[in-house]
Amino acid sequence: MPYFSYKARNGAGELLQGILEGADSGAIAEQLFGSGATPIEINPSRKGPGAKEGGGSLMARLMEKKVTSMDVQLFSRQIYTLLKSGVPIMRGLAGLQESAINKSFAKVVKDLRESLDAGRELSTAMMRHPKVFDTFYLSMVRVGEMTGRLEEVFLRLFDHLEFDRDMRERVKTAMRYPTFVVAAMVIAMVIVNVFVIPQFAAVFKTFNAELPLMTRILLATSQFTVAYWPAMLAMAGGAVFGFRSWVATTKGRLAWDRHKLRIPIAGKIIHKATMARFARSFALSTRSGVPIVQALTVVSQTADNAYLSARIEGMRDGVERGESILRTSVAAAVF
Incomplete structure (x- = not known):
């Protein structure tokens, strides 16, 4: 629906102004009358209620702190x-x-x-x-x-958000060391192939002797890296772009999230953290009076893992058919 800027006065005569969303100016007037305010001026506006008057510069919007x-x-x-x-x-x-x-x-x-x-x-x-x-x-x-x-x-x-933030921080902390190790290994391999091995290759040439097979493979790998690093860099960039595009699709996201759960060490951490958040969210929903089917629907949408989310939706479908939560949980095969 379109937005309208308005000026109105409340019962105390104070001037009120802002932006509201409505079908037309008449609907905006009804909203104002319903809140006890008398409209003075109503005009169409292209800006939503969160926009600044005057629009603001592009740089200001880019530098604006996110919620x-x-x-x-x-x-x-x-x-x-x-x-x-x-x-x-x-x-x-x-x-x-x-x-x-x-x-x-x-x-x-x-x-x-x-x-x-x-x-x-x-x-x-x-x-x-x-x-x-x-x-x-x-x-x-x-x-x-x-x-x-x-x-x-x-x-x-508040308690739920605090728990959720704590779980995310724990997962990040647990993943920090493996990520650092993998990054260090990649950097070390690049340095060795580009700078160290070529120095040894020059020394080996002076021997005029046949080198072992593994040494020849190592030297050939280094020569290939030095000669074709721009193409390798472009291929790596293309692979990253293609992977991100694939993960952005529904099938790709489902397959990748399922594969993440099978990664040694990290997969167990991701699985346990996601299921802990599910249990906490589901308990909060049911304790607050949300029907079980609706609670499963809402909680499935909050899961970070598309595969686990699909499993939870399968539980919801089973409950709708009249099955027990225990039976649907066993059928989900993620607990």
Whole structure:
């Protein structure tokens, strides 16, 4: 739907202005009247609610700090504390907007406040920012709205995000040493082939003797690397580009994610970390009152591994057919 910039006055006569989304100017006027504001001016706008007035330069947009998971985690804790203390959500969002260190997230909070002021639900307002609030987060907020336990849901989301961040950090830490070792081996092989072996080749020529087979293979490999390194570099770049393009496809992503689970040592780490996040997310969903089928659907979308996500979706299909969770878990063959 298109965006419209508006100017209006509330019951106290204060001037309000911002950008709303609606079918036409009449729909925007209805939203404003519904929130207790009287529209003064409504004009079409090409900018969304998160855009700056005047657009801003391209460099400013590129240098703008992105919203991180830590921002969302801190927001969850703060909004829980405010709601628990009895602070109205509109006043709480206004305070969070002013105190936000990340200006990009401050814009998101501002849009949430304007959407609530226009009569939208909080979960609907968050849906306008899919890069900030994922499907699982939105589903939990929606459940909190329906059950009247929104503050409790935000506390659980904070714990969930903290656990998720801790698991990701552990995986990165565990993968750091193997990655460093592989990178060091590749660099060492390049240095030896390009700089060290050619020096020995010049010495071997003075011997005028037949060299062993392995030595000749080593020298030939070095000569090939020195002579054709531009072509090898281009082939490596093409291979990386082709691999990334293949992984971007549905079948490629599924096959690669399944293969990652079979990598020695690293595969077990990835599998255990993903399943730990699944168990935590599924427990949080069911404890908050989300139906099992819906919980499996939402949790499958939050898994980092496409293969494991497909297995979880298979569990959901089995539950829909009337099978037990135990039976579908055994059939999934990932536990």
